[in-house]
Amino acid sequence: MWPVCVACGKYGTNLCEECARGVRFATRRVAVCSGVRREAKPLSSGSVGCGGLYYTLFGMYVYSEPLKTLLLRLKYRRDTFLVRTLSWYIYFYLSKDPFLFLLKSINHAFPTIIAIIPPRKESLKKRGFIPNELLLRPVNWENLGFFFYKHIFYPLSDIKPQHTLNAISRAFNLKRAFVLKREFITTILELKSLNISGINLILFDDVVSTGATFYWAFKKLYDLCNYVRIKCNFVGMAFLDNSGGV
């Protein structure tokens, strides 16, 4: 089947050149505390009122057309052939943005692990695939100096879909949802035993709106890092949804 542009229907590619011009970089880097998005702060400043948890969130692109349609069709219509187009944008962002420079200049001595925000158990059962994982898979992470760990958390059980809740409910819906995989805990303990003093942990999610999901995921990792006494730098990556929620 010859591909068709998802945005305008023109034959040729999954996203034609003209429609691709609608893809916009998210210009703001945002820092998040207690699940509510705030303006970016420099990486060196710690957050007050987060129990020491600090992470930087890269809203890579604005979650709007045409990327929105691509992502929704992947998630709800199982159009997995769109993965390549979406992954290309992720790779393009990483190769263009100051993101790499930032990570490498600040935490050059630490290994960097990239993983995904896990799916809800029900979504996984319904879809049979994990969109976040599919999106990251085609990217050559090794080439970028990252270790793609994929699953550091178990699928989330007994929680409501975040987009169905208001900002306050979102902030607490996931409080106890993230459970770290035993293998990952072992990996961190092993790194510590190898005298590695710190790691960079990058989590990817398809869309971020209030940042609550990232907050609770990083909180879990933050507690582990404190327990193991290893220095962890947290970075989140997602498409930035400005349409509401905050």
Ligand SMILES: [Zn+2]
């Ligand atoms: Zn088009």
